[in-house]
Amino acid sequence: MSYDNDNIFAKILAGELPCYKIYEDEGTFAFLDIMPRADGHLLVIPKTPARNLLDANPDQMAAVMATVQKLSKAAMRAFAAGGITIQQFNEAAGGQEVYHLHVHVLPRHKGQALRPPGTMADADILSGHVEKMRAALE
Ligand code: AMP
16 A cells, blocks of 8 residues: 555645644644634644555654644643544554555544534534634644
């Protein structure tokens, strides 16, 4: 399986598609999932091509996980969360739908189930979540 340069997240990285940007550093980029399964559900990706965990190099994994940790801590504050769930899917059989390595960060509250996948959130709600995360990162 090889990397598809035309995948949606490659287009977001190239600035060809919009996103609700949360954070970026030298090696990683993070933005809100547009079909959030929890308030603040965000995705962390490497800036360089990797299809998923199975072809990523150790530097990409290290950079992505460092950002996952940083944004998880910020999301705890931003959403007054009780915990964080991390999800990461590899290949179709593993549940992957977009073929650029990404890690899901899901702020959680005790007793609150994840919402079912596939429902687009309102733009103004997502914009509000970006503001909360940016404030928590300052
Ligand atoms: P998966 O590959 O199974 O981790 O699923 C891809 C994830 O990307 C899903 O949670 C989608 O809601 C999310 N997604 C798909 N397109 C976009 C987009 N344009 N911007 C942000 N998130 C997206």
